[in-house]
Amino acid sequence: MPVNYATPEPAALFPVAGVRLGTAAAGIRKPNRQDLTLIELAPGSQVAGVFTQNRFCAAPVTLCREHLAQDTGIRALVINTGIANACTGEAGLLAARQTCTAVAGLLGCTAAQVLPFSTGVILEHLPSERLIAGLPAARAALAEDHWHAAAHAIMTTDTVAKAASRRIAGPRSGIPGMQSPSAGFPLTVTGIAKGAGMIRPNMATMLGFIACDVGLAPDLLQSLVREAADASFNRITVDGDTSTNDSFVLIATGASGCAIDSESSPYWPALRAAVIEVAQELAQAIVRDGEGATKFITIKVGAGGTADECRRVAYAIAHSPLVKTAFFASDPNLGRILAAIGCAGIGDLDVGRLRVWLGSAGEEVLVAERGGRAASYVEDDGARIMQAAEITVRVDLGRGAAEAVVWTCDLSYDYVKINADYRS
């Protein structure tokens, strides 16, 4: 059961002009399961992505980088679940190439115009023949309103499909430098993502796809995909593991006729905010659906010397199994939070200046100050807040003005169960 998250209804996911999605059951690892997704993009679409930092990056990630670098215009994305096609050597690269070639043949483009994505078990070979045999059915299912089906088809250990959508006010006619389809026509940003475990900064076992119908200059697209990732998927952690397959792709079809060429475009601020909002909603949905999660924890670290040290403190808290099990138990064993802060690697941290608050639903309680328990703190307050499903830990390092936020979840019996049973 995810923490306060339900997949939006299909009607709440606005189609993005220029994007069609189709799914199929290819029997890649298990029969009778929608495990193949094809996303077709209109000619002229711009695509940018960020990918895993894991040295064992999966074959599809290698091909994504290669095809994006060739810059011949991406026309399709193909996503399979079941097998990650990671740590599969040359054979894995060949299987991914064959997949792209088959998609290209079906859609009438080149293999370099196809981006492949895989998620599932590592170290096993992708049965590309089954994947390829499933492609015609996925193509036959292509439709602009299949975001909901695609969000379901990319799930692995996820218990809910993750999707988010925004509409913002679009151009009125007569704005210079802009082809305006109609006065006040809305612009759309819609995205889907998958991921529930192996989630950590610098991407995770997560796949994220966000599309908008705006045209975006390549440099804006590239900087926006990075900014959105840094503000969302790179700020979440479930278990501290970084996947071989993490990919986040931002698509700008331009099919609305609205083109943003620079940051001075009147539509840039709203478009940028909508993309980041959708990315954050998807990223938070991954944590809410974290394997075994029963609590959604926001960790805010402020008054740091640098943003990097704030992030280190936030992750030290977020990665501590002792802190995470205490949240699961609703146990205000707050010393574990202080102990985690103490070993975040800030050598000159003055624990006498540090303050820690625990909060939920608008209430906030000072827990620690002057190197120990706050004089005003009573355990009943901590116990009450720890019962909540959404909890905020706020840390003031007393060193400067930098800050960082990380979202995580608790560590429960079910995390162990899910990961001990995953391949069974």
Place this chain on the structure above:
Amino acid sequence: MPVNYATPEPAALFPVAGVRLGTAAAGIRKPNRQDLTLIELAPGSQVAGVFTQNRFCAAPVTLCREHLAQDTGIRALVINTGIANACTGEAGLLAARQTCTAVAGLLGCTAAQVLPFSTGVILEHLPSERLIAGLPAARAALAEDHWHAAAHAIMTTDTVAKAASRRIAGPRSGIPGMQSPSAGFPLTVTGIAKGAGMIRPNMATMLGFIACDVGLAPDLLQSLVREAADASFNRITVDGDTSTNDSFVLIATGASGCAIDSESSPYWPALRAAVIEVAQELAQAIVRDGEGATKFITIKVGAGGTADECRRVAYAIAHSPLVKTAFFASDPNLGRILAAIGCAGIGDLDVGRLRVWLGSAGEEVLVAERGGRAASYVEDDGARIMQAAEITVRVDLGRGAAEAVVWTCDLSYDYVKINADYRS
């Protein structure tokens, strides 16, 4: 149930001349529990220690450092369980000082000659009045053969007491520069430790006390305590959390009459080896008794560019919850090991040169090479080895000649249960 570890019988723990131990039930956190240990050292004993790197180091750790720096000759150690006296600010320091003063009054020494140690819940105040009230009973129980009782009295979430002992051949009369008690008299090294969770490199929620009856020059003692810690307690991890209270102390009473003044002493090699062996046995016992542990995992990383990068790879594997749950499930989901290696932070790691073996009980199977699954690997082999209670993961980085070893355990339902229930 610890993995292949049972506390040695009391008779197997050789007394160390110059060391007397006594325990008592002081009711520090729970009634009717031996929670207080007093260790009295003969005059002239030399003591050195290494302590937690956590910035929130506990009050007793601060006092240990202060008293060792004063160098007036340590005469007693006092250890309590139940309350860690960490993150307790000035009040915590006062409680630790009062404890030392009370011990000093009982034993006829100064407070600076007493080292205090605490382990248990963080952020709660040490009831020093109850601790002090229990001291006379602990003093009354002082005896040279109470190592076994002391090993039990320092336990917290430990399920077995941890102790180890060695005797080595001692001096024969007539060796220059040595007071020889009798020909062939044995020298003794005996130690106890506690710890089961919050265990990570650079010490852990562990307390370790090793004593020998040899006299050791201060520089030898200081270098040996560091060397032994680096080869033992700093090579284990259960959950990646570093405690506020970690302490490892090496005591050299000199009561055997044998004094080692330099590394050229004929007794130095055997004494050094015995101390390291005892430390390793205690450290491994902590992992074998790791909270919820069902497997004992040795991770050997070789052919690295530097020892540091070997350690980073070993810890990346040892800290991965996905790897640890796969060991718990006896699931040869070896891709998780490769994924962990891939995000150990070695930016120029060539995964094509890396090889990984899985082994147990003399058998070893090549699992991965050339960036993927080894051609010779069959899953039945992996599945058979993963069933074993003691498993070795060996990694060849193909980059150089450095190596490192880390010991860890799996992650089970019971880890979560123990840490979710700890304060209940």
